Amino acid sequence: MRELEYPFDSEFIRKKRIKLRKQLLADESVKFIEKRIAILGGSTTSEIKNMIELFLLNNGIKPSFYESEYNKFYEDGMFDNPELVEFDPEIIYIHTSNRNITDWPTVADGEDTVKALLDAQLGKFVGLWEHLFEKYHCPIIQNNFEMPFYRLLGNQDAVMLQGRSRFVNLMNEGIYDYARSHENFFIHDINYESATYGLAEWSNPLYWHMYKYAVAVPAIPYTAYGVATIIKSFLGKNKKVLALDLDNTLWGGVIGDDGVENIEIGQETSLGQTYSEFQNYVKEQKQIGTLLTVITKNNDDVARTGFERPDSVLKIDDFVSFKANWDPKDRNLVEEANELNLLPESFVFVDDNPAEREIIRQSIPGVAVPEIGNVEEYIQTIDRAGYFEVTKLSADDMKRNEMYAANAKRNIAQASFTDYGEYLKSLEMIGTIKPFEDIYMSRIAQLSNKSNQFNLTTHRYTQAEIEEIAASGNHITLYGKLEDKFGDNGVVSVVIGEVKSDELHMDLWLMSCRVLKRDMEFAMMDELVSACKAHGITKIFGYYYPTAKNAMVKDFYGIQGFEKIAEDQEGNTTWQFNIPQAYENKNKAIKVN
Amino acid sequence: MTREEVLAKVNEIIQEVFDDEDIQVTDATVASDVDGWDSLMHITLIGTIEDEFDIKFAMKDVVGMKNVGQMVDLILEQLD
Numbered sequence: 064m065r066e067l068e069y070p071f072d073s074e075f076i077r078k079k080r081i082k083l084r085k086q087l088l089a090d091e092s093v094k095f096i097e098k099r100i101a102i103l104g105g106s107t108t109s110e111i112k113n114m115i116e117l118f119l120l121n122n123g124i125k126p127s128f129y130e131s132e133y134n135k136f137y138e139d140g141m142f143d144n145p146e147l148v149e150f151d152p153e154i155i156y157i158h159t160s161n162r163n164i165t166d167w168p169t170v171a172d173g174e175d176t177v178k179a180l181l182d183a184q185l186g187k188f189v190g191l192w193e194h195l196f197e198k199y200h201c202p203i204i205q206n207n208f209e210m211p212f213y214r215l216l217g218n219q220d221a222v223m224l225q226g227r228s229r230f231v232n233l234m235n236e237g238i239y240d241y242a243r244s245h246e247n248f249f250i251h252d253i254n255y256e257s258a259t260y261g262l263a264e265w266s267n268p269l270y271w272h273m274y275k276y277a278v279a280v281p282a283i284p285y286t287a288y289g290v291a292t293i294i295k296s297f298l299g300k301n302k303k304v305l306a307l308d309l310d311n312t313l314w315g316g317v318i319g320d321d322g323v324e325n326i327e328i329g330q331e332t333s334l335g336q337t338y339s340e341f342q343n344y345v346k347e348q349k350q351i352g353t354l355l356t357v358i359t360k361n362n363d364d365v366a367r368t369g370f371e372r373p374d375s376v377l378k379i380d381d382f383v384s385f386k387a388n389w390d391p392k393d394r395n396l397v398e399e400a401n402e403l404n405l406l407p408e409s410f411v412f413v414d415d416n417p418a419e420r421e422i423i424r425q426s427i428p429g430v431a432v433p434e435i436g437n438v439e440e441y442i443q444t445i446d447r448a449g450y451f452e453v454t455k456l457s458a459d460d461m462k463r464n465e466m467y468a469a470n471a472k473r474n475i476a477q478a479s480f481t482d483y484g485e486y487l488k489s490l491e492m493i494g495t496i497k498p499f500e501d502i503y504m505s506r507i508a509q510l511s512n513k514s515n516q517f518n519l520t521t522h523r524y525t526q527a528e529i530e531e532i533a534a535s536g537n538h539i540t541l542y543g544k545l546e547d548k549f550g551d552n553g554v555v556s557v558v559i560g561e562v563k564s565d566e567l568h569m570d571l572w573l574m575s576c577r578v579l580k581r582d583m584e585f586a587m588m589d590e591l592v593s594a595c596k597a598h599g600i601t602k603i604f605g606y607y608y609p610t611a612k613n614a615m616v617k618d619f620y621g622i623q624g625f626e627k628i629a630e631d632q633e634g635n636t637t638w639q640f641n642i643p644q645a646y647e648n649k650n651k652a653i654k655v656n
Numbered sequence: 657m658t659r660e661e662v663l664a665k666v667n668e669i670i671q672e673v674f675d676d677e678d679i680q681v682t683d684a685t686v687a688s689d690v691d692g693w694d695s696l697m698h699i700t701l702i703g704t705i706e707d708e709f710d711i712k713f714a715m716k717d718v719v720g721m722k723n724v725g726q727m728v729d730l731i732l733e734q735l736d
Binding site for chain 2: 074077078079080081082085109110113269272273274276280281
């Protein structure tokens with residue numbers, strides 16, 4: 064919904080909250096993921112809950128909430144409030160602020176006392192988190208602390224031992240340390256948000272004394288947006304691609320009219336510097352795994368020369384797809400999505416031309432199309448929208464661009480073979496297919512949340528749930544990793560089945576579309592059968608639940624040799640496979656384990 | 657703005673915030689007369705009124721507000 068996209072009108076959202084909520088819930092084209100979220104607050108949280116709800120609904124996530132009583136975040140969490148236990152949260156958000164720092168240093172305190180105050184208060188938080196992890200096995204989002212709204216020691220408040228600013232910094236470093244060593248623990252950075260918003264207004268004491276809000280009410284949409292951004296990120300709803308226009312987006316001027324030597328880029332002019340800074344930001348996005356593409360109305364040969372300038376930060380091979388032509392941009396975007404085996408809704412479309420933006424908005428719902436403003440505003444607008452919010456920086460993310468480049472090489476290699484089997488052999492593929500292992504838990508959870516197309520049941524799992532299943536003893540789990548001579552694709556397939564005496568019932572079977580048509584699904588089947596035999600299982604039951612996106616695997620089980628035994632009106636199908644004594648492996652191209 | 661105009665605009669804002677076009681407030685209306693007007697909605701309402709009239713209530717004003725009539729008076733005071 065346009066009203067809830069960044070940059071949004073906070074005043075409008077607060078005023079129209081009830082109406083916006085109705086509209087979001089009425090959209091029947093959205094299949095919401097439901098999540099139970101406990102908000103444990105150190106101040107009033109009602110409006111925070113309301114705003115988080117709006118932004119999550121806008122991301123296809125339908126939350127139900129538990130709210131602790133005012134400032135009972137610690138007691139509720141630590142002493143197992145029965146209501147919270149019954150609610151059984153899937154996500155916990157601890158909304159605290161520096162109003163919840165109860166013992167501040169005083170000017171009379173020495174270093175030891177300050178240290179003791181710090182340890183006591185950090186220890187209390189750590190104890191709470193440890194207990195919550197132990198009890199609920201779910202992700203925790205924790206606010207850091209914002210700067211104090213006054214400084215008794217003025218400019219030296221952050222320097223002197225007893226300063227409150229220093230104390231806040233130490234508390235924050237303490238919780239960051241914890242965050243770095245705990246996978247399912249995410250900091251929500253209100254310190255940065257309050258600075259961006261303006262600390263004076265953010266901390267306006269009126270809202271604390273009148274309503275016990277630690278955040279000024281007008282700022283709540285911004286902080287709620289931050290929380291929703293973290294949640295959608297770890298639920299796998301981040302964007303993946305930055306599709307960029309060229310003229311007046313990546314450089315100033317029109318390359319076809321002005322000539323490559325006259326476009327604004329580089330250090331010679333202030334406009335040129337601004338575009339260079341933006342190109343640099345885009346290049347940094349690539350480093351965290353965002354895929355870059357170009358969609359521009361230009362002649363291809365002319366457009367490319369812009370990146371041949373020595374002062375161009377971006378180079379032609381930074382882009383995984385390059386569409387410079389005169390076709391409508393919506394068509395180009397859909398083509399790029401197909402090339403990359405991604406859905407159009409994983410795109411962010413950046414274009415200075417409002418008419419082009421409107422065409423994309425109208426024709427491809429789900430694509431993020433920010434109102435980017437003028438070039439000096441591009442970075443902040445894209446950055447604060449949190450499209451690519453990093454909650455994990457997996458090795459996979461950093462290698463993603465390489466993988467897509469390797470895919471392009473594979474396509475070229477494929478063209479030189481007339482026999483597809485010969486081509487597959489030439490890839491020298493090596494598969495690793497094994498029960499879930501600790502180092503891959505986060506990747507497995509990530510895949511379960513973002514695979515839509517090659518996904519038989521579209522069951523979503525948190526990392527904690529994946530870990531539980533791996534340890535449960537009555538499941539067969541397999542992850543599949545695929546390497547070939549062009550590169551390592553990482554973990555690309557996940558299978559989970561529940562054991563019921565001598566039957567296996569498939570809860571999940573998914574594969575990343577980046578390895579379509581590589582016979583990986585057959586290699587997975589072979590390993591599954593062999594794991595079943597080892598467990599004395601004789602029958603496998605497969606389930607296919609249709610969604611708007613997974614039609615490509617409608618007959619998957621049929622291809623694997625299952626027999627269809629049931630189908631209901633919604634098109635849900637059940638399949639059975641009796642494991643033969645002499646099962647012959649289907650995969651020939653991949654060398655496994 | 658006349659008093660009537662301010663009251664009319666306040667009425668409009670209340671209809672918008674509660675998403676209900678049937679609400680008609682008078683000077684004597686209090687929060688409990690309007691469905692859903694709890695303390696949380698009150699904050700939203702105060703904020704919206706401040707934004708729409710481009711004014712700022714002091715804490716003592718908000719605390720002392722007893723009914724819609726007083727709200728209108730406080731708005732008028734600041735508009736002058």
